[in-house]
Amino acid sequence: MEPQASCSAAAPLTERKFHVLVGVTGSVAALKLPLLVSRLLEIPGLEVAVVTTERAKHFYSPQDVPVTLYSDADEWEIWKHRSDPVLHIDLRRWADFMLVAPLDANTLGKVASGICDNLLTCVIRAWDRSKPLFFCPAMNTAMWEHPITAQQVDQLKAFGYVEIPCVAKKLVCGDQGLGAMAEVGTIVDKVKEVLSQHGGFQQN
Ligand SMILES: Cc1cc2nc3c(=O)[nH]c(=O)nc-3n(C[C@H](O)[C@H](O)[C@H](O)COP(=O)(O)O)c2cc1C
DSSP: OOHHHHTOOOSOGGGSOEEEEEEEOSSGGGGGHHHHHHHHHTSTTEEEEEEEOTGGGGGSOGGGOOSEEEOHHHHHHHOOSTTSOOHHHHHHHHOSEEEEEEEOHHHHHHHHHTOOOSHHHHHHHTOOTTSOEEEEEOOOHHHHHSHHHHHHHHHHHHTTOEEOOOEEEEOTTSOEEEEEOOOHHHHHHHHHHHHHHSTTSOOO
């Protein structure tokens, strides 16, 4: 892994691909990470990287994710001396767009209150709010209906982040109701909308 090389954002958008950083957290919907990444890679002109929480790793196999995958250990292994890169800062520089899918209740709460105790939450805490950040909540219906959830989602929107709302269905735990992550197709369509608003990126 070479974060300095792979994280370069120095070239103007017209001469390079559009950099999408996918954040993934410990919701069962992280099962869909391989599908989400493969669908994103079908979009011309995109370069994709993933930042994962430790809990999210439980739900997918890294070999099914064909892009660079960053996690907490990378942040600390890379930095040994003053001149070494700080990964969460390099990643926020590299990314043109951040998509947090799924965003679980735990990380939602952290982001809403500014906690940054892992690589993903550090990237978000340091996020350049002139760049788009979309988030896809995913949690059990009981968690979703707790009043703290709406407060925290509203806080993220107040930061300028865009919600891709969850949907109602029979959840993996057997409960029926709101809380399931938006369909991958819906998420990919939203990414395409963002790209169409950034028409200057390289299309091949
Ligand atoms: C099988 C399983 C499925 C889970 N699914 C969800 C979920 O869909 N949404 C959620 O908010 N938490 C879910 N959790 C709980 C989170 O994994 C837990 O809060 C964890 O601490 C999240 O860590 P992270 O935010 O650092 O990824 C699940 C836990 C387990 C064991």
